[in-house]
Amino acid sequence: MEVVKIEKMCKTYLMGKTHLQALRDVDLAVGQGQYLAIMGPSGSGKSTLLNLLGCLDRPSSGRYFLGGSDVSRMNDTELSQIRGKRIGFIFQSYNLIAQLNVLENIELPMFYQGVSAADSNRRACELADIVGLGDRIKHRPAELSGGQQQRVAIARALANDPVILLADEPTGNLDSASGAEILTILDGLQARNKTLIVVTHDEGIASRAQRTIHLLDGRIDRDCLN
Amino acid sequence: MEESTEIASIKIMNIYALKGTVKLGLKSLWMHRLRSTLTILGVVFGVSSVIAMLAIGAGASKEAQAAIARLGSTNLIIETVKPPEQQELSGETQFVTAYGLTYADAESIRNTLPYVEVTVPVREIPSEARYLTHQVAVKVIGTVPWYTEIAPIHLVAGRFLSSTDEYRELTTCVIDEQLGQRLFGFEDPIGMHVRISESFYRVVGIVSAGSGVAEDKKNSAEDSASRSGVAGNIYIPLSAARSRFSDMVGNFGTSGRSFEKVELHKIIVKVPSNDEVLPTHQVLDTLLKRLHEKQDFRIIVPLELLREAERTTRIFSIVLGSIAAISLLVGGIGIMNIMLATVSERTREIGIRRALGARKTDIITQFLAETLLLTFLGGIIGICLGSFIPFFVTKFANMATVITGASLMLAFGISGIIGLTFGLYPAWHAANMNPIESLRHE
Numbered sequence: 001m002e003v004v005k006i007e008k009m010c011k012t013y014l015m016g017k018t019h020l021q022a023l024r025d026v027d028l029a030v031g032q033g034q035y036l037a038i039m040g041p042s043g044s045g046k047s048t049l050l051n052l053l054g055c056l057d058r059p060s061s062g063r064y065f066l067g068g069s070d071v072s073r074m075n076d077t078e079l080s081q082i083r084g085k086r087i088g089f090i091f092q093s094y095n096l097i098a099q100l101n102v103l104e105n106i107e108l109p110m111f112y113q114g115v116s117a118a119d120s121n122r123r124a125c126e127l128a129d130i131v132g133l134g135d136r137i138k139h140r141p142a143e144l145s146g147g148q149q150q151r152v153a154i155a156r157a158l159a160n161d162p163v164i165l166l167a168d169e170p171t172g173n174l175d176s177a178s179g180a181e182i183l184t185i186l187d188g189l190q191a192r193n194k195t196l197i198v199v200t201h202d203e204g205i206a207s208r209a210q211r212t213i214h215l216l217d218g219r220i221d222r223d224c225l226n
Numbered sequence: 227m228e229e230s231t232e233i234a235s236i237k238i239m240n241i242y243a244l245k246g247t248v249k250l251g252l253k254s255l256w257m258h259r260l261r262s263t264l265t266i267l268g269v270v271f272g273v274s275s276v277i278a279m280l281a282i283g284a285g286a287s288k289e290a291q292a293a294i295a296r297l298g299s300t301n302l303i304i305e306t307v308k309p310p311e312q313q314e315l316s317g318e319t320q321f322v323t324a325y326g327l328t329y330a331d332a333e334s335i336r337n338t339l340p341y342v343e344v345t346v347p348v349r350e351i352p353s354e355a356r357y358l359t360h361q362v363a364v365k366v367i368g369t370v371p372w373y374t375e376i377a378p379i380h381l382v383a384g385r386f387l388s389s390t391d392e393y394r395e396l397t398t399c400v401i402d403e404q405l406g407q408r409l410f411g412f413e414d415p416i417g418m419h420v421r422i423s424e425s426f427y428r429v430v431g432i433v434s435a436g437s438g439v440a441e442d443k444k445n446s447a448e449d450s451a452s453r454s455g456v457a458g459n460i461y462i463p464l465s466a467a468r469s470r471f472s473d474m475v476g477n478f479g480t481s482g483r484s485f486e487k488v489e490l491h492k493i494i495v496k497v498p499s500n501d502e503v504l505p506t507h508q509v510l511d512t513l514l515k516r517l518h519e520k521q522d523f524r525i526i527v528p529l530e531l532l533r534e535a536e537r538t539t540r541i542f543s544i545v546l547g548s549i550a551a552i553s554l555l556v557g558g559i560g561i562m563n564i565m566l567a568t569v570s571e572r573t574r575e576i577g578i579r580r581a582l583g584a585r586k587t588d589i590i591t592q593f594l595a596e597t598l599l600l601t602f603l604g605g606i607i608g609i610c611l612g613s614f615i616p617f618f619v620t621k622f623a624n625m626a627t628v629i630t631g632a633s634l635m636l637a638f639g640i641s642g643i644i645g646l647t648f649g650l651y652p653a654w655h656a657a658n659m660n661p662i663e664s665l666r667h668e
Binding site: 051054056057076077080081083084085089091095096097099108109111112113117156160 | 245246253254257574575577578579580581582583584585586587588661662665
């Protein structure tokens with residue numbers, strides 16, 4: 001079953017007076033439980049594709065079906081709902097909220113979906129245990145190492161049991177040991193039938209994925225199964 | 227089916243969100259304690275000045291109204307005034323001038339205006355009262371027993387003048403409480419005899435301070451100055467005053483000698499209700515002008531004074547209120563400034579929240595809640611502070627102040643409106659930032 005289906009997607013930016021075509025007629029389909037790596041040089045459209053996949057932006061043309069519903073025609077409020085419910089983000093720089101502790105950071109997506117305080121607290125504790133931070137739930141992000149912060153971010157991404165997980169250079173800011181831990185956790189998620197899309201420069205990470213697409217000048221240049 | 231559960235979940239969310247938003251707001255305000263405190267100050271001073279200004283305005287209004295109310299709103303007070311041309315003429319030679327209200331005037335008012343409830347003629351004679359070796363300057367007020375109908379008379383002991391006193395020209399008197407103390411010390415004045423001019427008057431009653439027709443302060447400044455040495459009032463029957471005191475009053479000034487003949491100093495007319503006050507004023511004016519060649523009287527209408535005072539204090543309140551409102555406005559602008567800075571500082575956080583599913587309305591609610599919490603907190607502190615200021619004003623500036631519940635509500639309401647008004651733009655600005663750019667923001 002296809003979780004992500006993109007048809008003839010284009011994205012054009014207006015830079016000053018010239019139109020910049022970031023994506024040109026991209027077609028992509030990702031099945032349930034697939035581990036996909038997106039690679040490509042700078043300016044190839046990786047970030048644009050990720051933003052569109054994450055419903056942070058709308059395509060200039062083309063269609064995008066996520067979990068069966070057409071999100072390319074949705075308004076801002078509906079997109080916000082979709083992001084909260086069906087998408088989990090993992091960022092290169094973790095993007096935890098500094099004022100909130102580990103537990104509150106994990107609870108955040110559930111807060112916006114109206115999960116009751118008791119339920120979200122229970123779920124956040126479970127997730128903290130899964131990523132191995134059960135004993136640090138009251139810590140602030142600043143009191144954690146980079147690897148630990150990224151594990152909090154993964155727990156947060158899983159909070160609403162999303163359809164897809166989007167990771168943008170998840171190990172980019174980490175040393176190799178911490179990076180390896182994070183990749184192991186991601187492997188584990190894939191084993192639990194989560195759909196995982198990772199943008200990376202790192203061939204090592206891409207090699208762990210089942211499938212890699214290479215972008216070049218806004219087009220899919222190569223699409224290969226590992 | 228799925229849609230309906232979605233709507234339900236959104237509704238539930240509002241309840242949890244509200245609680246969570248307030249908690250979140252308090253937390254982030256606590257994170258920036260110094261900034262929050264400084265931001266609040268504008269509202270604190272604004273709100274407290276609104277309350278203080280309104281309290282001072284209300285106090286002034288209450289004081290003026292109370293003073294005028296003592297004149298009696300259904301009363302019309304006709305006073306004898308010295309006609310201006312006579313003042314000039316009396317300059318050089320010995321001269322007798324007769325002017326002012328007369329017994330005949332009182333009679334014609336009674337006859338012409340049958341609906342008038344009471345007509346009270348009053349004669350005022352500056353004199354001296356003696357008891358044994360004590361001697362004090364007093365104002366002798368010759369009047370009729372129904373004087374009690376037009377002015378508050380608070381009896382401390384004994385009784386007021388009676389009809390018998392009046393008809394039989396008895397030399398009885400009613401004195402002020404303070405005057406009683408000055409003349410008689412610790413003795414009980416009732417039954418004692420006071421010597422005024424050449425006659426002895428038996429004290430039959432004592433009235434407390436604040437009795438009698440109040441003086442219209444504004445119009446009788448010179449009068450009160452000349453009476454500064456007067457220890458108090460002595461009420462005697464008008465008939466006795468008429469027979470025992472001459473109508474003539476001699477002035478022996480540097481410019482020569484002159485005599486003045488004045489029969490009555492005041493005639494107070496009481497009408498049944500406020501509606502009759504103004505027509506009666508006109509009738510009295512016409513009537514007395516026909517009887518008097520000279521403009522030697524004036525009619526004071528407490529009701530008109532009351533209305534005038536109300537207008538004045540309303541303007542006073544508006545001016546004070548506007549000053550306070552401007553200071554609140556300045557406070558509001560300060561809040562907006564700080565909130566805009568906060569929003570731009572927290573751009574990345576806003577981006578994260580948007581990525582995690584926060585709608586624009588969630589972001590608006592979050593920042594609006596913070597602003598409202600700030601202003602309400604400022605409002606509460608301002609109310610506390612503002613309630614203290616009038617207390618000090620009363621104590622040190624000797625001005626009456628009144629804090630009304632309405633002014634507290636108004637000040638609190640205004641602080642809420644300020645919060646909404648000046649919080650809305652920063653919140654709207656935060657919600658409409660592009661989530662992708664916000665996430666990239668350093």
